[in-house]
Amino acid sequence: MIHILKREFTDSIKSIRAILIILFITFVSYKSALFLKENPFLISELGKEGIKAGDVYSAGLSLIVFIFGFLFVFAISHDIVNSETEMKTMRLLVTKTSRPQVMFGKLLGATLFWVVTISVSYAIISLISQVWNGEEYLRTLIFLFYIICLAVFISTIVPKTKLTMFLGILLGIALPILGSVSMIIDKWYLVPFKYILPFYYLDQSFGYVLIPLAIGIIFFLMSVLIMERRDL
Amino acid sequence: MKAIEVENLIKRYGSANVLNGINLTVEKGEVFGFVGHNGAGKSTFIHTLTGITRKSSGSFSILGTPGGELDRVKKKIGVMPDIANLYQHMRGIDFLRYMGNLAGDMRTKRSYEELLEEVGLKGAGGKKIKSYSFGMKKKISIAQALLGDPELIILDEPTSGLDPESAIVVRKMVTRLQEEGKTIFLTSHNLDEIEKVSDRVGILTDGVIKKLGTPRELKAQAEGGVQLAVRTKPVLTAEVVNELKEKSGLNLAFVETKREFTLLQLPSDDELPRLTRALLDGGVDLYEVKVEERSLEDVFMNA
Incomplete structure (x- = not known):
């Protein structure tokens, strides 16, 4: 599993798309933190509203992740499973190790990529602000973990990489909109999006992040079950 | 303990039975040759035994371990499924190292180079697999099957598409591996080759083993x-x-x-x-x- 994790991580980090995304996230984190440092009155004003200084500094990064997270994760990991089944390299992997190990390795490799990316951004923010907002950091990582699990699930049930690329773009745009709208508008057809997508839970107290974490794990376990039964 | 034991193995795709009740035993240390027409079910049989596809019914065991617990013995099995399964973007040496790591084979870089040399790919380890010829891909596919010092080696048409010299190298390798006590299960369209290297031969027709025995026995039955x-x-x-x-x-x-x-x-x-x-x-x-x-x-x- 560890070798698949390493391969997944290095393949992710070496891709042009990933490099662009890392640069974008890091740049936004740096610039937004620098802007706030140069405008301390903004922090004191927001402080009067009850918002902590750490939250203000990481707000830029959180906003980017919550808006573009689906798009970014799908851009890198939409073919995390089906590229191997399409190219038949999965056959080679399953002759050497178990299918759940392959799936765990891939999930953890993709997760590690995002942990590193977000940690670098948080490190930059903390260098400027001297604050590491641990709660927001975990919230962001759980949000991304949920999306990675969804990407793994979609990549497992959809065999064609071209189709998952298309779906990734579509869902990457649609899901944040649906998730946000479902929190504001109380319509029956938006209820599933409210409770299945992570946005609603992230707006609640910290304990609620366990729910998207659990939903993500369910997506992943379903992917493992499907993969276990499949002819490769 | 048998290397392979198969009982009434059936593999169905839709309504079609590709494997139609295969019964087979392969002894440890034996070279078993499997021949059959295109579409007879040879690759499906290998895929089913190695966990690439799932059986529809019947049972099998590999190195004494039931098919349902195959993951426990995967490190003891070397499989060469098909050259289409290679990571084209990887360099040969990196591919072998990756496969070696998965097989629990922690050999040195020098040792990987020696393995490449052994299969006739001396100096090709630094090149990307996508630049390899058909024969070179076949050879590296064989090399990865040998990683981890497996007890059972399953080779799906290892010499098809190889030049005569390379085919001889592979045949000699099969003989050497058998001398080292390995069990070899191989398929081929080259009947002459199967006859030369195999202790026993099975002829698969329409998903059923129609003939089974030593080459001499089979010829006597003709x-x-x-x-x-x-x-x-x-x-x-x-x-x-x-x-x-x-x-x-x-x-x-x-x-x-x-x-x-x-x-x-x-x-x-x-x-x-x-x-x-x-x-x-x-x-x-x-x-x-x-x-x-x-x-x-x-x-x-x-x-």
């Missing part, structure tokens, strides 16, 4: 008895052979005339002295008799 090439004066014609048959009571059949030789068929080589006498009694001078051995090809064509 229909049509013994074929003889006789050089006589005068050269035998169909009419003369029919006359001899009537006079001697031999179950003799004329096949064809090839220059000064006449091909005849007898139920067995036990009848050879009677044929010799009949020829001499019939005023035919006999100069040469060659017993044409049945090939595995004849067995295969009759399966």
Whole structure:
């Protein structure tokens, strides 16, 4: 599993798309933190509203992740499973190790990529602000973990990489909109999006992040079950 | 403990049975050759045994471990499924290292280079696999199957598409691996090759093993008895052979005339002295008799 994790991580980090995304996230984190440092009155004003200084500094990064997270994760990991089944390299992997190990390795490799990316951004923010907002950091990582699990699930049930690329773009745009709208508008057809997508839970107290974490794990376990039964 | 034990294995795709109740035992240390027409089910059989596809029904065990617990013995099995399964963007050496790590084979870089050299890919480790020729891809695919010092090595058409020299290298490797105590299960379209390296051969037709045995046993089972090439004066014609048959009571059949030789068929080589006498009694001078051995090809064509 560890070798698949390493391969997944290095393949992710070496891709042009990933490099662009890392640069974008890091740049936004740096610039937004620098802007706030140069405008301390903004922090004191927001402080009067009850918002902590750490939250203000990481707000830029959180906003980017919550808006573009689906798009970014799908851009890198939409073919995390089906590229191997399409190219038949999965056959080679399953002759050497178990299918759940392959799936765990891939999930953890993709997760590690995002942990590193977000940690670098948080490190930059903390260098400027001297604050590491641990709660927001975990919230962001759980949000991304949920999306990675969804990407793994979609990549497992959809065999064609071209189709998952298309779906990734579509869902990457649609899901944040649906998730946000479902929190504001109380319509029956938006209820599933409210409770299945992570946005609603992230707006609640910290304990609620366990729910998207659990939903993500369910997506992943379903992917493992499907993969276990499949002819490769 | 057997290397492979298969009982009534069925693999169904939709309503079609690709494997239609296979029963087979492969002993440890044996080289087992599996032959069959295209689409007979050879690759499906390998895929089912190695966990690439799931069986529909029946049972099998590998190195004494039931098919359902195959993950426990995967490190003891080396599989060469198909060259289409390679990571094209990787360098040869990186590919082998990745596969080696998965197989629990923590050898040195030098050792990977030696393995490449062993399969005839000396100096190719630094090149990307997508730049490899068909034969080179085949060789690296064989190399990855040898990683982790497996007890059982399953090779799906290891020599198809290889030049004769490379095919000989692979054949010698199979022999060497057997000498080291490995069990080899291989498929091939090259019946001559299967005959040369295999202790036993199974002929698969329409998802069922139609013939099973040592090459010698299979050839002995071949229909049509013994074929003889006789050089006589005068050269035998169909009419003369029919006359001899009537006079001697031999179950003799004329096949064809090839220059000064006449091909005849007898139920067995036990009848050879009677044929010799009949020829001499019939005023035919006999100069040469060659017993044409049945090939595995004849067995295969009759399966």
